[in-house]
Amino acid sequence: MTNIKLQVNGMSCRHCVVSVEGALKDIGASGKVDLENGTVEVTYDENRITTEQIKAAIEEQGYDVV
Template sequence: MQTVTLKVEGMSCGHCVNSVEGAVREVGAEGKVNLSAGEVTVAFDESKVTLQAIKAAIEEQGYDVA
């Protein structure tokens, strides 16, 4: 299991938190958003999902992953 913290730009409310955490969950990872820091901490199994797939899922929701 790998844990990574990603900087996510464009999050500003509870809906944003739900969108990002839901997108991460859909690709098979677990994410916890820190809204005030503009970050999401993601835990995932590298044998099941790639970091690139997680970033793409977040970006599909309309947010920028730095």
């Protein structure tokens, strides 16, 4: 398993947490949102999921991965 921390702009509330964590779960990853720091820690199997897929899943929810 691989862990990455992404900086994500636009997250500000509980709905944001649910949206991002749910989108990651849907692609087979797990994520933990830190609203205070604007980050998402993601754990995933690098043999099944790419970082581009992770970023796309978050961006599809309306947030910007920087």
